[in-house]
Amino acid sequence: MTPELLSLARYLASSRARFNLSEMNRYLSREYKEKELYESLKPHFFDLDLFCDVHYKCTKLVNTPLPADEQVIRELEEMLKAPHLPPAIENLVGSYIERSCGKNWHTGETARLLRENIVKQKEEYWSGSSKYPKLRVITYLLYHFPVYFCQFQNLLLDLLKGGLLTTKMSIVDAGSGPGTITLSTLDFFNRLLEIYSRNKIDVKINLRIDSIEKVQENIDIYNELTSLYLSQHSHAKAAITVNQPVHAPVEKAEPPLDADLIIFSNVLAEMSAPPAQRAAAVERLASESRNPTVLLVEPADLVNSKALRVTQNALIKNGFTVYSPCTFLWGAVCTGGDCWSFREEGNIRVPEFMRKMSGTEEAYRYLNTDMKFTYVILRRDGAVEHKYRAGGKFARLSHLKKHVKKRINVVVSVMSGNLGDDEDLVFKICDGTTSIPCYAVLHSYHMNENNRALTEAGYGDIVEIFGALIRENREFSSYNLLISRSTIVIPVT
Ligand SMILES: C[S@@+](CC[C@H](N)C(=O)[O-])C[C@H]1O[C@@H](n2cnc3c(N)ncnc32)[C@H](O)[C@@H]1O
Structure with missing residues (x-):
């Protein structure tokens, strides 16, 4: 690869939306075959922002997010x-x-x-x-x-x-x-x-x-x-x-x-x-x-x-x-x-x-x-998958101690699949406020249209839960949020 080739390619890449590699011969001191040009420049296409196809037609590659229709x-x-x-x-x-x-x-x-x-x-x-x-x-x-x-x-x-x-x-x-x-x-x-x-x-x-x-x-x-x-x-x-x-x-x-x-x-x-x-x-x-x-x-x-x-x-x-x-x-x-x-x-x-x-x-x-x-x-730029943020109508999981045996509303991310069995469904939940493990527990006979969304949430998805009963599990130093027939679970992401 001669410096002449690279600097010409750099010039064409910055000044034209498209060009054929053969066009480079107009400006070069000796004639190259297109294949030769392609092979020599190939390692540089990435840095040159160029896309050159198999017919040696080159276009400027604009860096944009890939379509996710x-x-x-x-x-x-x-x-x-x-x-x-x-x-x-x-x-x-x-x-x-x-x-x-x-x-x-x-x-x-x-x-x-x-x-x-x-x-x-x-x-x-x-x-x-x-x-x-x-x-x-x-x-x-x-x-x-x-x-x-x-x-x-x-x-x-x-x-x-x-x-x-x-x-x-x-x-x-x-x-x-x-x-x-x-x-x-x-x-x-x-x-x-x-x-x-x-x-x-x-x-x-x-x-x-x-x-x-x-x-x-x-x-x-x-x-x-x-x-x-x-x-x-x-x-x-x-x-x-x-x-x-x-x-x-x-x-x-x-x-x-x-x-x-x-x-x-x-x-x-x-x-x-x-x-x-x-x-x-x-x-x-x-x-x-x-x-x-x-x-x-x-x-x-x-x-x-x-x-x-x-x-x-x-x-x-x-x-x-x-x-x-x-x-x-x-x-x-x-x-x-x-x-x-x-x-x-x-x-x-x-x-x-x-x-x-x-x-x-x-x-x-x-x-x-x-x-x-x-x-x-x-x-490093604060980009997040879910932009949703909690507001005043929900309790933080870090405050569960004062809500034990009461029904409260929380908004949480579902951070596991079902950790229980088909009878007793258990999901790890988190709102980022506590390192004490918290679980939403749903007995299958309590599952209905009000609360089914808990079982359908994907990993990391956020749900609002209205009317969960708080239990402390001393043996495992954790909290269980019991989901009953009247508990409403609404997916928000
Ligand atoms: C369990 S394999 C994972 C390989 C591959 N990333 C994957 O997910 O299948 C761990 C690899 O990391 C390499 N590795 C471990 N510590 C490393 C280190 N400090 N620097 C570079 N490679 C390391 C090992 O040699 C091994 O190839």
Whole structure:
């Protein structure tokens, strides 16, 4: 790439709404083929705000939120309703496993070793000390990858709905492992572009994905899987660059310049620093970005889930604001203490390679299909998913002590699915004013049209509750808000 080429491209990009790459030859000291020009300039299209299609026609790419029309959202929701690895990804991972472990990896000694490793990895993971020797990387693909891949697309959908996905995005996958989040993102954007084209919505996108990873084996798989995926899935309306991962701990890697979206998916728990101090690594990585969306995801188990809220709170203290799932309904920010709250998105369909792995004996030990995760989406500009704020007619949850045995009105976010059973439904609720756990409890025989909305609220949705009876649960140091036939629940988001 000569400086002459780049400065001419920069000039044309800033002065013309569109041009053909061949036109550049008019101004250059030697003649280039269009393909040559395209290949040399390709790494610079992102910074030049250019979109050049396969016919070498270039247009200026205006960065705007991606269209989130009702029909588009409906189709995406439909797609995520039956969660599964798309066949292309299933094949990609399945063939990688075959290439690494042989065609018959799911039988004999290899299968025994892999199964043993899955069990070990689970134990290590929950104790927060996961390591990645070679075989474990394969077992990660077999056991953890499918769920994490699928669950992440729910969060991308949230970002799309909120206008936080735009036509030109620089994305950073921190602690990228084998490429779960990068591949999930590529697949999501591909399917989104197909939906746009079916609905005759003309959208062009330019994505740049960078990643940081400390373990070389993961980097090798990341490179292999992402480059294979990209070679098989080019889209006429997408210019996508996936850069080689930076081999470093996130605590030490150079912070990326002006990233739009920074993701830590299942990484924080692996850091040796205590939860509050993990915030420093997140903050540092976001320090050179103007207003990034920072997305932290962790498993739903008690320890990792609570730890994420502590990290979240430390970030809030340092100027980040929560977009979702928490809504601070009374304006004040909670302490993030003793908060075990996670989202559930059901089960994914078992991918063929996981089914092969599970075998016939005690298959359940090797099947991992349950999407349960703790997350927070942070910003620096105060953007929020739900703008609703509480007013005077409601009691704060921090004042429940003085309302015990009384019926009161509250407005709360629903911060869990049903934690009880079909008879006794229990939902964690929160209004951001207290760290004492509070639950709305509805016996099924009290469920009616007045209060059904409680059971239909999505994770993080806000409901007004009129006439809940307050009970203190001394054994668990918590409060129950009993929802009876006469209690009225009104969804407000
Ligand atoms: C559980 S895996 C998650 C991989 C991927 N993000 C996902 O959600 O599937 C954690 C990854 O983070 C990497 N990791 C852990 N601590 C790290 C650190 N301090 N810096 C960079 N990478 C780290 C590990 O090597 C591993 O690849």
